[in-house]
Amino acid sequence: MKYDILIVDDEDIIIKLVRHLIVKSNLHGDPKAFLNGQDALEYLSSLKQNTTPQIVLLDINMPDLDGWDFLDLLIKSNFCEHVYVVIITSSINKSDRLRAEKYDIVAGYIEKPVSMNNMEEIKTLEKLDFLFAD
């Protein structure tokens, strides 16, 4: 694979569900999963020399470090160059969607529940076009 996928969600069952969909849809064979944002940031930071694009499927409502804080820390860091975020949230608030659009690093915004269609949607996102244009 020419890219990696990270799932960041505080709910174990959602990780299982999303991982299942990713594998089934052939989006990726072995996505990595993190139950909180801090762990995911540490992992990304350890990839500093690695130029493989990292797609982060990010939950917003998480205890301690929520999705917004995660984004703010990420764009301030020096390891965000090859990171692309797709927000996956249960929020249906317009204000959350508008807030997400303000981040350059955010490539997509998906409202839960996640389905197979969403996996196909990720493949067509404009900012991720270069990864899937075969």
Add this chain to the structure above:
Amino acid sequence: MTEIDTIKRILIIEDNMGDFLLISEYLEEQFNQLDLEHVSTCKQSLTKDPGSYDVILLDLSLPDKSGEDLVNEILRFAENIPVIVLTGYSDRNFAIKSIGLGTADYLLKDELNPDILQKSIVYSIERKKVFNQLEYSEKRYRELFHLSPLPMYVFDKSSFKFLDVNQAAISHYGYTKEEFLTMTVFDIRPSDEIERAKSIILNDEDPGMKTPGVFKHLKKDGELIDVEISYNEIDFEERKALLVLANDVTLKFQYIEAIEKQNEKLKEIAWIQSHVVRAPLARLMGLVNLINMTEEDDQEVDKKELLQHILNSTVELDNIIRDITNKTEQINIDQIR
């Protein structure tokens, strides 16, 4: 039609027949239409209806009454009808004094002639008309102030003392009029608002109506109220004064505050709906989706575990809905009433 052409209804109170005849002769010479009535005592005149005359001519010495008593009696009887006093030269000083009592004019019998009599009558009637109109409009304005349903008061701009208060202010603030008149406008304010009010009054120089906003006022029973003030400068008994209208908006403010609180709660509920309720719901939908798409013998998916998650989600959802119901019940705008 000139004043001389309109019908003149005149009551002549005169005990000297000779004088009466002379006066009526002069009147007939001057006025085209006359309705004369003659009485010779004070008692007799009081039996008449004053409203049926345009002017009353009064001799100052009658057999049953004379001087100041007579003038006062006839003036009371005449109400709004002008009274012209007729007198001999010896009573001249008193005649002048009678003007101060409220008579329209005095005429000395020795100097009387048709022209003087005519001018005095026409002039007295006209002046009384204007005077009555003025009095009426003054009364109207006084009523606008005193009968206004909104509290209003007038206070001296330099001593800050109340000069007048209307009935609405008396019943709203709980002070009697006499109490108000010994107080200043700062006595109806909490101490921390006095400086603000003082600086507005002292810096008031431009003419016209002003609405400096909402102030805290203090009722006699100690209750604090919010009042919206509007005021204008007026001359009150030759003093620079401010006429103030104080509209109690306490209840309005309480409603606004309650509505704002309600909005906060509604926003909170909307946030909960979107973030908290939807989380277990979306999870449920995802789980059902997952069960749907896995084959019976898929080893990777533990259906028992999925069912447990579904059950947990429904319990979570139930708790959240109870929580929202509690929050909704906290919104109670009726408490204000």
